[in-house]
Amino acid sequence: MAPRRTDTDMTKGSPMSIILKFTFTLLLGNIAQQLYNIVDTIIVGRYVNPLALAAVGSTGTIVFLVIGTSNGMVTGFAVVTSQKYGAMDSKGVKASVTNGFYLAMIVAAVLTTLSLAFMRPLLVLMNTPGDIFEYAYQYITTICCGIVFTILYNLCSSYMRAIGNSLMPLIFLICSAAMNVCLDLLFIIRFGLGTQGAALATVISQALAVIPCIIFIYAKMPALRPSKEDWKIDGRTIRQQLKLGIPMAIQYSITASGTMIMQSAFNTFDSIAVGAITAASKFQGIITQGMFTVGQTMAAFVGQNYGARNMKRIKQGVSSAVKIYIVYSIIAAVIVIFALPHVLWIFFDSEVVDVSLYIPWAQTYITECAVCYFFLSVIFIYRNTIQSVGYAGIATLLGLVELCARMITSFYSIKVHNYYIAVASDPFAWIAAGIAGMVIAAFIFRKISKKWAEEDALKQ
Numbered sequence: 001m002a003p004r005r006t007d008t009d010m011t012k013g014s015p016m017s018i019i020l021k022f023t024f025t026l027l028l029g030n031i032a033q034q035l036y037n038i039v040d041t042i043i044v045g046r047y048v049n050p051l052a053l054a055a056v057g058s059t060g061t062i063v064f065l066v067i068g069t070s071n072g073m074v075t076g077f078a079v080v081t082s083q084k085y086g087a088m089d090s091k092g093v094k095a096s097v098t099n100g101f102y103l104a105m106i107v108a109a110v111l112t113t114l115s116l117a118f119m120r121p122l123l124v125l126m127n128t129p130g131d132i133f134e135y136a137y138q139y140i141t142t143i144c145c146g147i148v149f150t151i152l153y154n155l156c157s158s159y160m161r162a163i164g165n166s167l168m169p170l171i172f173l174i175c176s177a178a179m180n181v182c183l184d185l186l187f188i189i190r191f192g193l194g195t196q197g198a199a200l201a202t203v204i205s206q207a208l209a210v211i212p213c214i215i216f217i218y219a220k221m222p223a224l225r226p227s228k229e230d231w232k233i234d235g236r237t238i239r240q241q242l243k244l245g246i247p248m249a250i251q252y253s254i255t256a257s258g259t260m261i262m263q264s265a266f267n268t269f270d271s272i273a274v275g276a277i278t279a280a281s282k283f284q285g286i287i288t289q290g291m292f293t294v295g296q297t298m299a300a301f302v303g304q305n306y307g308a309r310n311m312k313r314i315k316q317g318v319s320s321a322v323k324i325y326i327v328y329s330i331i332a333a334v335i336v337i338f339a340l341p342h343v344l345w346i347f348f349d350s351e352v353v354d355v356s357l358y359i360p361w362a363q364t365y366i367t368e369c370a371v372c373y374f375f376l377s378v379i380f381i382y383r384n385t386i387q388s389v390g391y392a393g394i395a396t397l398l399g400l401v402e403l404c405a406r407m408i409t410s411f412y413s414i415k416v417h418n419y420y421i422a423v424a425s426d427p428f429a430w431i432a433a434g435i436a437g438m439v440i441a442a443f444i445f446r447k448i449s450k451k452w453a454e455e456d457a458l459k460q
Contacts, residue, residue: 010164010304011086015313016320022166023290023297023324029170030289030296032177038282039177040198043184045279045347048135048194053347054271055135055195057278058128061263062140065256066115070151072252073107074100075296076245078158079303079388080237085163085223086307093223094230095237097159102233103241104155107249108148115144126260127267129274139195146203153206156213159224161300168216176209247392251383254399258406262425265410269361269419276361277423279347280340284366287332288376294321295380302388311449318385318441325377333370340366365423372427375434382437391444398433398440405429 010018045053077100084092119141128136153176157169180201187197217224266277298321305313344362345355379398386395406425413422 010301011308011310011313015301015317016324019294019297019301019317019320020324022164022300023293025166025170026161026293026296027290029166029173030293031286032170032174034282034285034289038286039181039184040202041278041282042347043188044195044198045275047189050275050348050353051132051271052135052195053278054129054275055132056139056198057281058126058132058263058267058274059123059136059140059143060278060281061256061259062119062122062126063143064259065253066111066144066147067150068252068256069249070104070107070111070147071154072248072250073245074104074151074155075158075299076248076387076392077103077155077241078162079244079248079299079392080240081159081224082162082300082303082388083307086304089307090223091230092237093163094226095234096241097224098226098231099234099237100155100159100241103238103245104151105148108151111151112144112147115147116141119144126264129267129271132271132274135195139199142196142199143202146199146206149203149207149210152210153213156210156217159217160213160221161296162303163221163223164300164304165221166300169213172209172212172216175212176205179208180205244387244390244392247396248387251387251392251396251399254396254403258399258403258410258425258429261410262406262422265413265422265425268414268417269422272357273361273419276344276358277365279344279358280362280365282347283340283343284336284369287336288373290328290332291325291373291377291380294325294377295384297321298381298384299388302385306389309452311445311452314385314389315445318381321381322378325381326374329374329377333373336366336370337363361419364420368420368423369426372430375427375430378434379430379437382434382441386437386441386444389444389448394440394444398437401433401436402429405432 010022041053041056044056077096081093081096081100084096120137123133123136123140153172157172160166160169183201183204184198187193187201191197193200266274298317301317302314305317340363341359344359348355348358379402383395383398386392386398405428409421409425409428413419413425
């Protein structure tokens with residue numbers, strides 16, 4: 001029996017309209033998530049001290065490594081869900097839900113153990129300045145203790161998005177963000193827990209977002225709701241999910257490794273530079289959420305249409321996304337360059353800190369990144385497209401391209417101790433990986449079209 005179509009069927013209708021609508025809903029949720037990360041930064045910077053703010057920023061790449069790796073893994077699991085949904089395979093959808101849960105719990109246990117065991121040596125390896133080291137350690141270890149809740153939320157959200165529901169993850173995330181703000185104020189200002197309090201607020205609010213997700217799936221989404229017999233281990237489904245999930249996790253970990261090397265280059269400058277980059281990157285994170293969001297949209301859109309064997313529609317969707325993000329990238333670049341000096345003060349207590357000392361460092365970082373935003377968009381569009389048509393392993397090449405580009409610029413900047421070269425690490429990586437993504441996708445599209453044509457000819 002085919003799954004009941006209570007959500008968005010992305011195999012029909014205007015690709016441009018579907019992508020815009022779905023992306024907009026996801027964008028609101030991702031901005032909400034960024035906002036509660038920014039609240040951590042603002043409250044820490046204003047109510048603890050600038051060193052604590054720099055410490056939170058210095059661990060951002062590690063958070064990206066741990067959370068990004070797990071998120072890549074569960075996103076891969078959900079790609080199988082979207083493919084089964086597009087192919088009208090009800091039992092396959094539910095098998096992907098249950099077996100994905102089993103795999104996610106294993107991932108959570110492994111990542112939590114490894115991150116806690118090796119965190120202190122990792123911070124040393126990354127040249128974390130001594131005056132912010134303990135702040136950073138307290139923050140990141142608390143975050144790592146809550147990995148299981150982050151993985152569960154991302155898994156449930158990915159399942160809902162896989163069958164076209166982007167609204168409910170948004171609602172749950174907004175509630176979580178509001179809770180995070182309240183807990184930040186309580187733990188940091190009232191109880192004086194510093195960076196550890198900020199991390200604790202994030203973990204608790206993420207945990208509270210998981211509960212309504214699970215309840216909603218069971219109550220309102222029969223396509224995803226497994227019955228008792230669906231909870232058996234299915235080796236075929238697990239192999240499919242690992243085939244997509246492992247390469248996507250590797251992709252994230254490779255990208256995160258590159259950003260960690262880049263952070264090591266940043267850390268060779270003083271804590272003012274690190275604090276400036278922290279504040280600027282948080283602001284940039286909000287503006288560029290649309291680029292990350294289009295990747296989530298393309299994963300669902302391409303996954304469903306791949307399941308429906310419609311290559312023409314996949315190409316139309318990719319073309320529509322590229323057109324949308326040409327405009328988005330230009331607008332985003334203008335906003336961040338001109339608005340940064342006016343928003344930087346939010347992150348600091350101007351009565352204690354001379355904010356003007358941070359502006360030159362932050363402005364250089366933002367300007368170099370902003371002019372290359374289009375290439376960042378292209379990475380997300382093509383990487384998620386390549387993954388969703390079953391070539392997650394090849395998509396890993398984009399991560400390797402990013403890693404090599406960041407290593408070249410970061411190591412050279414450390415050698416010559418040049419800040420302009422250090423902050424060019426991201427733009428250089430985006431350009432290289434974006435171009436590689438377009439070339440690889442064109443090759444894969446031709447290969448799949450040829451394969452489907454040959455299969456259709458044999459059936460006739």
